[in-house]
Amino acid sequence: MRRVAKLSAACIATAALAMTATACGSTSSEKDSSSSSSSSDGAKGGIKIGLAYDVGGRGDRSFNDSAARGADKAEKEFGGSIKELTAKSSDTEADREQRLTDLADAGYNPIVAIGYTYASSVGKVAAKYPKVNFGLIDSVVDAKNVDSITFTEEQGSYLAGVAAALKTKKDHVGFIGGVDTPLIKKFAAGYVQGVHDTNPKVKVDVQYLTHGSDTSGFASPDKGKEAASGQLDKGADVIYAAAGSSGNGAIEAVSGVKGAWAIGVDSDQYNIPGLSKYKNSILTSMVKNVDTGVYDFVKSVHGGTPLTGNQIYSLAKGGVGLATSGGFIDDIQTQLDAAKKKIVDGTITVKTTP
Secondary structure, three states: EEEEEEEOOOOOOOHHHHOOOOOOOOEEEEEEEOOOOOOOOOOOEEEEEEEEEEEOOOOOOOHHHHHHHHHHHHHHHHEEEEEEEEEEOOOOOHHHHHHHHHHOOOEEEEEEEEOOOHOOOOOOHHOOOOOOEEEEOOOOOOOOOOEEEEEHHHHHHHHHHHHHHOOOOEEEEEEEEEEHHHHHHHHHHHHHHHHHHOOOOOEEEEEEEEEEEOOOOOOHHHHHHEEEEEEHHOOOOOOEEEEOHHHHHHHHHHHHOOOOOOEEEEHHHHOOOOHHHHHHEEEEEEEEEEEHHHHHHHHHHHOOOOOOOEEEEEEOOEEEEEOOOOOOHHHHHHHHHHHHHHHOOOOOOOOOOO
């Protein structure tokens, strides 16, 4: 059963986390397993998982959805419940701290903070709740009760660049980043390097939707669509968007241009129901297995030996890679496999900055 409500990190009492309510904050939903206890341990081995999403939340068809799949798998396997709170693009540091604090006060353990913007707040809240296990996606916090879950996005993006260079008919491709941050620049750096290592003649347009603390670039499909349309108008025929739900708009724009390809991100977007009408334009997706990282962390907590430190999910470990759904890269798989081998064996070192 799912209940959806509006919660405020600033103006709702901790007890309200257990009920449906409407206030002045971010979207919240709760999933309960009817066969298990609501306690942290659970009478039947259940576990209470707290998820603090990045902007876009569950339903972004990309980054947050991948994290949600990992939690859903753990809930199905171990029983228990999931509590979900979603960030707003207007969030302050205090909002993020309160969101994590509310989950901890309500007895959720583990708590997974999804996105680099939570790094500082995880460090502060984890120190206040030493018996609660925190998972942090895409950033690193050094604490005894924190599992930092990171990925080599640049390596998977390099392969996306190889695919783009081999598939472009115009020797012109594009990259759209949600926000101009070090994390998204890893995607851009790998992509551009992959393109140019494959064919130095290919032009790469790089564009970011927002900058600095403005995270709306991860949740604005209209901005993604506009940016992609602009790149298509300038001659690009393959566009890779690392922009959360904004990338959905980019995919839509590409689908309207004959012969153009979109490259998805984080989830295998060819197989996302909400994007099914565009799937024949999705060349591949740079899959970032956030679901694996979340599941591994929750499983470790449930098993009594919580993961801590920095778990790095690399290309070699299957943490990132290219989806093959649709069969559109079957004809270049040999070249992609060769590039992957060179990255894994160290022949190619992929840049993490442009």
